[in-house]
Amino acid sequence: MPLLSVRGLTQRFGGLLALDGVSFDLEPEQAIGLVGPNGSGKTTCINTICGLYRPTSGTVDLDGTPITGKPAHVLARLGIGRTFQIPHPFTGMTVRENLLVATTASTPRELADPNEVLERIGLAHLATKEAATLNATQQKLLDLGRALMLRPRVLFVDELGAGLAPSELSAIATLLRQVAADGCALVVVEHLLGFLEQITPSVLVLNAGRTIFAGQLRDALRDPDVERVFLGSSGSHD
Amino acid sequence: MPEHSASRVDTSRRPRLLNEALGVLVPVVGFSLALHVDNNELLLVYMMGYVAMAQGINVIYGFTGYLPFGYFGLFGAGAYAFGIGVTHLHWPAFADLALGGVGAVAIGVVLIPLFRLRGAYFAIATLAAALALGDIVANPALTSLTNGPDGLNLGSVYNSGEFYVSSVVLVAVSLLAVVWLRNSRFGLSLRAIRDDPYAASMMGINVPLRRAVAWLIAAALAGFAGALYAWATSFFYPTAVFDVTITVLALVFALFGGVGTLWGPTLGAIVLYSLYDIVGVTDPQAFQLIYGLAIAMLVLFAPRGLAGIAAGIRNLWLRRQEREVNRATA
């Protein structure tokens, strides 16, 4: 039985059909990329699975137990973690406190050691800095670090790459590969296909809320539908 | 690295611990001795009530970002719960005092569904609820319970010694509650929720539950303040305790001092309530005008109150220091 199994996930806002029957499975240590043009439903997909809104229809199972539409804090305690396209640090606190927030929740599962996480995301030297004073990259890393505090079993990473320097990109790619290697399943939303390649070969291509391709990234780039969708924006995988 | 950061934390903590100990002790001792200076106990009891309620606003607004305009409804609920304890149950005053807290918490529980609403809607929904509660309590149909519009006469339990000491205790409790929130894991999670509820819940925090707890703490504080008001005033009409002015004052006191801090609301309440009894009594309209302007100005120019201003000055000073250091090194 897969670790995470998503079946026919559909999300409708008023008249807009943002997500239309998306399905996929994930095994531990497996990572997939979620790609597609803006507004294709990538982030909506994450938000729906991570309990920001309950789906209009469709199911999400973790270890075969249904978790569809469960409140976010329950999902988090079950081991679903995520980062945000625009990082959401707790601005009123220091970097360390941001991680320690995890210790305030009554989670059944054992937490990671904050110092270790600080080292992993390379922010140890900023531990006592106000989160608000971090730059965009550091805030994204902090987001990731907060997610890692709960030792997620499935981690959703939303456009971590955008606006990072190549050196930073490869460092993060390594980090994410380690996370996966530790047994966590990864869902990586990315525009930078180059960056994505460093993490995982397999992708799911969305367009207008639909899955139009599932398989290897390099095959995807040859797929006519995908070509049409990415027309113009195909330059983004450099 | 970690031990370095840890030591940083410690050095920054020691003065803070002292500061918070003083933040609790100075007001408590001060109010205890105040009677020997100014023996208008009613004035002091009301002032202590406002300290507690300003801290209550601090708890619910400063730590969750939810602003209850209807806070006075909980005050009134506490006052009437106390009154009912006296007139119907014939309990001793201290039991009635507890009942006041319970009554307010009960109303607080009833209002919890309002947290489904976003900030502004919550603010006004609580206002509507509080006004409704006031009208219901004052409705002749409830005369058998609340004595309807005829008000309550609680002269039988009047005891200035007891209600004064109780007020001092209430101040202590309210201050300790804030100290706890500022230093506990629970408080940290509230700050996280205030900054970003969804991100907080993705850290495994049960957001609605924790908001509710903070709300009920604030409710209890208002309830006890109301009960003490009832005890000390001992003859009042519904309009006296279900009065939006109570929210206005508590809110101004908290904002003026600065929410999220320990000293701010205390100072705000003491300074401005004294002012209210000087300015207010000599020239009332001017008072309302000044307070209205104060609120507007605070929002526009000092949204973080005295505390914010102080912090601003400190930062300016630090920056000058840095600049001088740089100049020296250059």
Added chain:
Amino acid sequence: MVRTSSPRKPRARRFGLGALSLGALSLVAAACGSSSSSSTSSSSTSSSAPSQITIGTAYASSGSFATSSVPELDGLKLWISLENAKGGVYVGAYHKRIPVKLIALNDQSNPSTAGVLYNQLITQDKVNILVADFGSVLTAPAVTIAQAHHYLLFDQSGTGIPFFTPGNPYIVLCDLPVSSIWPDPLANFIIDHHIKNVAIVYGGNDFDGSQAETLHAKLMAAGVHLVAYEEVPTSTSSYSTIISSLAAQHPGAVLELGYQPNDTAFLQQLESSGVHFPMVFTVFPGQLLSLFESQLGKAGLQYTFTYGTNFFNTYTNVSEGLPTKAFLAKLSATYPSAVNTLGLLGYNTGLVIEAALRNATSLSQLALRNALTEVSGHLTTVDGTFAINSEGAQVGELLPLAQLFPGSGNTVELKPVTPPAPSIASAVYPAP
């Protein structure tokens, strides 16, 4: 912060202990302080005559009670100035006149502030005479404080019955009867004129509620049928629906008991609704006649019934203070804005104080109270005959029923139509 690292624990605990003990100590201090202050009793029981008599009161220069509170204070001031012109008020205990000093503090119509001020007058200014502000709402906070500090509260116009309890000698209602007995003349009038089918609409507050209850009881007892007995919120401003529902019942009399804004709204909407009742009664035109004239004019007021306060009665021989004509002359000369019922009430408060000081054997608060019990029943002033029951509630100074007759121009003329008014006009029923 979250990581309460173990090495600091002991220090923190010692801190805590220190704090606790300090807190406990200070609470003891508080207890002493408050008990000492609460036992502060009137210092006026001194054997040697004081250099002056201080009268302390609260008033409202603003807020919902200002209209009534300010003229009432002016009336009291008038009495003080008249007495001081004679070298002071005569104090029987010392067989001489002593100058009067007034301490009036502004409570801006806020009962909490009023409470603080009464407390200050007692504990700090230690006044000889404690006078309440206008009305029940602002009098209420004084009742218990006065009793607790053993001060006699001169309640001017706080007519709420709950103020007066057996075993509390520290309150006297000076200028108005308790609200529950106001409607007696009205009830009698309805019964005597054999008016059937009476409709009562009253505001949801103790002032109107207690009057409604009295009327209800008396009329039922006399077998008068009540076609309507409606309680409406004090905030009610739209009466047209209620009026048309009353009209459907064809009542012989409609009694609307409200505050001034209610009465204004009711009378205005009654006029514009075109409905005509043979008898209409409302509470406030008699107390604020000029205001109602400006709002409704002759057409809207004529033949309406109301309470004829003693301001409209002429008393020629009085046992205390000035007779009506002389009083009105003085009042309009000194405080033209207070020439109304409330100015009279304030002045009458002064007269009650005067009677108390003349007849009291000492300046102690209980002596003052006993003196008033003695004069009760034979103290006559511009406000009628002062009479209190054992609980200090006013049972004299009754308000006759009055009717508004068309006057010159757009004005109306208020004439009492029942006792105890000295001179009585004949009522017009049904209204043309």
Added chain:
Amino acid sequence: MLALFALVGGLLLGCFYALFAMGLNLIFGVQRIINLAHGDVVMLGGFLTWDLYEGFHVSPILSALVALPLGIAVGFLFHRLVLPRLDRARDVETMSLVLFFGISQVIEALGAIGFGPNERSLPTNAIPSHPIRFLGETFPAYLFVVAAVAVPLLALFVLYLYRTPLGLQTRAVMADPREAQAVGINTRRIAAITFGVGTALAAAAGALAIIVLSGVQPSEGADLTIIAFAIIVFGSLGNPIGTIVAGLIFGVLSQLAQVYLPAWSNLVPYVLVLGTMLLRPEGLFGRRTRVA
């Protein structure tokens, strides 16, 4: 028969309530700001009407029109002077609420200083006061006068909103400020103008309020704001047509309450606002969006 009277009377009053709540909803729709000083503007409109009548025997009906340009100017200026500062606050929504809370206190104080604490009311003959027979019932004339003023003003406003370029831009901003900005609409300017229009509607409603409430007093603002808020929440925030319908319904409800349970009639607005927010936060005509 009584229910009919309450129904008709309620609908006539409802026209007033619709006009009276519209400004609040308009300002909210464009800026997501709840103007807690709304009721105090209504109060000022009432005093303006009273002064104009006492001073120059100007009919309240005329004052309603006079109030319009005045309100627009005042509202526009205020918005231009004050609101920009607000954008810098951390939590604009709540802070704006507190700001207008303070401003309503200021207006109330100024009202009390300027006009005294007492209620001022117009003499009955300030407007045509001859009772009117309609559907076999006799109605006080003022109900019809109020409706006869409110309906044209509302019609005028609806025309402005749906038939003028400015109205089109306003609705664009209401629908989605960012998009509107993207297509080159000066949202700041629109917001300021809208604030003016909203203020004007409130002031005009004030000219009628002094008739409906048979008087005006400085302290009435807060209660009026709550009633207006109840109406716009019930009729869906940001939906002008919804406000009109909700106004009519509120009018009828309040009159029926006066007939069938008068003692509780003052609870109608509170029940309305709480009931709506808890049971159907998006209101009568709202699509289910994340309002609450």
